[in-house]
Amino acid sequence: MKKQDLPQDESNLKSANMTEVLYVTDENDNYTTANSIGWDAKKAALDESMELIHERIEEARQNVANNLVSPIIYFMELNKMDLSVLASYVGMWQWRVKRHAKPKVFKTLNQSVLKKYADAFEISVDELKNFDGK
Secondary structure, eight states: OBGGGOOBOOOHHHHTTOOEEEEEEOTTSOEEEEEEOBOHHHHHHHHHHHHHHHHHHHHHHHHHHTTSSOHHHHHHHHTTOOHHHHHHHHTOOHHHHHHHTSHHHHTTOOHHHHHHHHHHHTSOHHHHHHOOOO
């Protein structure tokens, strides 16, 4: 793509005061980089992805409210993590984190384990323990 043809369509990047660096060709057909605030096709894909993320967060919140999962699942979704990422942040095996996602097990966790999760989510232990999804 030629540098002068680089799309500058409004997107989420502009609202966050960000740009995306893309490879383009200059007037001498040499590769160089240029900043773009977005383009329509990428904006549509990003908007759809964000909508799916918001749906997952809402589903997790409802599952916490219905006592189907522990608050760990909600904050994991809110922070755009998956099980393996969260496990690496807290320094535990995935199966153990999955076990802590059960409400009955979550209620028995000691302060040091809760602190690891709270630190990973950048919240307080009280916020984690007292989140009821409502």
